[in-house]
Amino acid sequence: MSGLLAVWQSRDVFLWGAANTLLLVLGCLLLSIPLGILLAILLTESPGPLRRSLAELVDLLRCVPFLLLAYLVYYGLPELGLRLDPWWAGLASLTLYTTAYLAEIFRAAFLAVARDSIEAAHAFGLSRGLLYRRIILPQVAITAAPLIGNQVITTIRDSALLMIITVQELTFAANFVSANTFTPFAPFAAAVGLYLLMSFVIEAGVRRMERVRKVRFG
Amino acid sequence: MTWPAIRTILDGAVVTAMLAAVSILLSLPLGLLLALLRWRRVPVLAGALAAFVSLVRATPFITLVLFVFFILPSAGIQLDPVPAAILALTINTAAFSSEIWRAALQTFSRDQREAAAAFGLSERQIFTRIVFPQIWRANLGPLVSEVTILLKCTPAVAVIGVVEITRAAGRVGAETYEPLPPFLVATLIYTALIATLVRGQRVVERRIARRYGVTR
Numbered sequence: 001m002s003g004l005l006a007v008w009q010s011r012d013v014f015l016w017g018a019a020n021t022l023l024l025v026l027g028c029l030l031l032s033i034p035l036g037i038l039l040a041i042l043l044t045e046s047p048g049p050l051r052r053s054l055a056e057l058v059d060l061l062r063c064v065p066f067l068l069l070a071y072l073v074y075y076g077l078p079e080l081g082l083r084l085d086p087w088w089a090g091l092a093s094l095t096l097y098t099t100a101y102l103a104e105i106f107r108a109a110f111l112a113v114a115r116d117s118i119e120a121a122h123a124f125g126l127s128r129g130l131l132y133r134r135i136i137l138p139q140v141a142i143t144a145a146p147l148i149g150n151q152v153i154t155t156i157r158d159s160a161l162l163m164i165i166t167v168q169e170l171t172f173a174a175n176f177v178s179a180n181t182f183t184p185f186a187p188f189a190a191a192v193g194l195y196l197l198m199s200f201v202i203e204a205g206v207r208r209m210e211r212v213r214k215v216r217f218g
Numbered sequence: 219m220t221w222p223a224i225r226t227i228l229d230g231a232v233v234t235a236m237l238a239a240v241s242i243l244l245s246l247p248l249g250l251l252l253a254l255l256r257w258r259r260v261p262v263l264a265g266a267l268a269a270f271v272s273l274v275r276a277t278p279f280i281t282l283v284l285f286v287f288f289i290l291p292s293a294g295i296q297l298d299p300v301p302a303a304i305l306a307l308t309i310n311t312a313a314f315s316s317e318i319w320r321a322a323l324q325t326f327s328r329d330q331r332e333a334a335a336a337f338g339l340s341e342r343q344i345f346t347r348i349v350f351p352q353i354w355r356a357n358l359g360p361l362v363s364e365v366t367i368l369l370k371c372t373p374a375v376a377v378i379g380v381v382e383i384t385r386a387a388g389r390v391g392a393e394t395y396e397p398l399p400p401f402l403v404a405t406l407i408y409t410a411l412i413a414t415l416v417r418g419q420r421v422v423e424r425r426i427a428r429r430y431g432v433t434r
Contacts, residue, residue, distance in 0.1 A: 063366075063412040067373040067384060068405045075397040153276065160278030161374060171281045184288035192277050192285065199276035 003186030010177045010187075017173025018194050024087075024159050024169060028094040029152065035095070036102030037137070043107050061100035066158045069093050074165045090162040098155050105151060109144040110136065142213045149206035153199050170194060219399045223390045227400060230386030231407050234372050237300070237382060241307035242365055248308065249315030254345075256316070257323045267316075274313035280374040282306050287378040303375035311368045318360045322353040355426050362419040366412045373408075383407055 007014065043054055061069070073093040077084055084092065113136050121135045163172035174191035178184045252271070256264045274282065283306045290297050297305065326349055334344045354361070376385035387404035391397030 060409065063409045063416075064405055065370040065373045065384075065408050067376075068401060068408060071384075071397070071401045072405060075391075075401060079398060157278040160280045163280065164377060171278060171284070174281065175284060178284075178288060184285075184292055188281065188285045188289065191281055192273065195278060195281065196273060196276045199272075 003181070003183035006177060006181035006183050007186045007190045010181070013173045013177055014170070014187075014190060014194070017168060017170040017191075020087075020167070021156065021159055021169040022198070024091055024094060024162070024167070025152070025156050027091050028098055028155055028159075031091075031095045032099040032102055033148075035099045036106050039099060039103035040106035040110055041132070043103060044110050058100045058103055061097065062104070064097075066093070066097050067161045067164060069097055070162060070165055086162070086165045086167045090159070090165060090167040094155065094159060094162070097158065098151065101151055101154070102148070105144050105147045106140060109140040109147075112143055113139050142209060142216070145209035145213070146206050149202050149209075152202050156195065156198055219390070219394075219403065223394070223400065224403065226390055227383060227386045227403055227407065230381055230383040230404075231411075233300075233380065234369075234382040235411070237303055237307065237372055237375065237380070238365075238369050240304050241311060241368060244304070245308040245311035245368075246315055246361065248312040250319045252312060252316035253319035253323055256320055271313045271316060274309060275317075279306070279310055279371045280377060282310060283374050283378055299375070299379045302378060303372075303380045306375070307368060307371065310371060311364060314367070315361065315364050318357055318364065319353070322357050323349070326353060355430065358419060358423060358426070362415060366415055369408065369412055369415070 039054065039058070043051060043058070046054070070090060070093040073096070074084075074086065074089040077089065077092075117135055117139070118131065121131045126134070159169055160171040162169055163175065166172070168176075170191050174187040177187040181187070252267055256267050258264070277285075283303065286306045286309070287297070287299070287302045290302070330348055331344060334348045339347065372382060373384035376382060376388065379385070381389070383404045387400035388397070390400040394400075
């Protein structure tokens with residue numbers, strides 16, 4: 001019971017932590033979804049040498065544990081003369097990491113777009129920009145929705161590692177409260193509950209997209 | 219970086235490899251067991267396991283590590299950092315891999331199972347002789363991906379004091395006041411480990427394809 005009381009008394013810390021986690025993840029998505037789409041277009045359309053080196057880069061990023069990437073960004077950028085505080089370094093590393101995974105997801109979704117709809121668009125004389133905007137991207141958004149949802153949940157999970165470079169997100173808050181009140185269970189259970197809530201919201205969003213897909217494409 | 223510093227990080231690599239190996243050996247069979255229990259629709263238990271799996275899948279791994287490490291002592295179980303790390307890794311990977319096993323069980327050919335039953339094989343024989351040999355081969359790719367994810371999770375156990383690659387690199391950085399080189403070395407080691415796993419998967423897949431034809 002004293003644990004629950006401790007959580008309630010430090011609810012500001014938890015709300016601040018949860019808000020920080022959400023802010024990091026939203027900021028990361030706002031940056032990495034456009035970047036991921038751009039990278040996926042480059043991965044499918046650019047000439048051989050560029051495409052191969054980009055593919056290598058994406059594969060390399062996907063082999064690195066996120067915590068190590070965060071350390072490299074956090075300690076590496078100052079060497080390049082760019083001093084970022086932990087929050088921005090965290091956002092930068094989260095964005096870099098998520099972009100690599102999203103690019104792979106978008107690339108696979110591009111390849112799954114039916115050839116005939118693209119050929120029909122060509123036959124109607126659509127420009128390349130219009131082809132992407134009206135034909136390819138809407139289909140990609142719908143087919144890739146479940147995978148993007150999974151990736152968002154993964155990004156939330158990864159963001160917790162940023163506590164190690166002292167970003168004050170949700171897990172940092174739970175750890176802080178548990179260390180200060182000597183009651184480990186309730187603070188961590190509260191954090192897990194909040195994470196669960198976030199993933200429910202995302203899964204509900206994905207299910208809604210699935211319904212759109214069923215209505216449109218049967 | 220000096221040679222002793224690199225030695226420190228390599229010692230950490232041995233710990234990481236040991237943690238990963240033990241957790242894989244524990245979690246893949248455990249994941250299969252969870253999947254079988256859910257697939258058999260054991261009342262109450264199946265529902266509880268489903269809730270458990272979605273709880274673990276929503277929880278960041280580092281939060282799970284802290285949870286396991288700080289909660290168990292208050293329940294009267296003292297665990298050192300290494301067993302606590304193995305426990306957290308096993309819970310995490312068992313939950314994720316059980317979804318792979320479950321999908322495999324659900325899509326397994328009904329014809330084959332019925333044919334086996336018609337030949338008088340027992341439930342257990344159908345599983346060990348017919349189902350299992352096929353599903354592990356068909357799902358090698360997703361299972362190896364799960365293992366690489368497990369390797370990518372291991373740096374998080376540094377937070378409870380396990381001296382694996384990341385913590386060793388952090389120590390070297392703290393001693394030399396130059397954190398970047400040791401973390402670069404650590405990243406290289408992880409990349410090499412994960413790339414080796416992925417390559418190993420390709421080799422085994424090719425062997426399977428040669429021996430049994432394309433599984434699918």
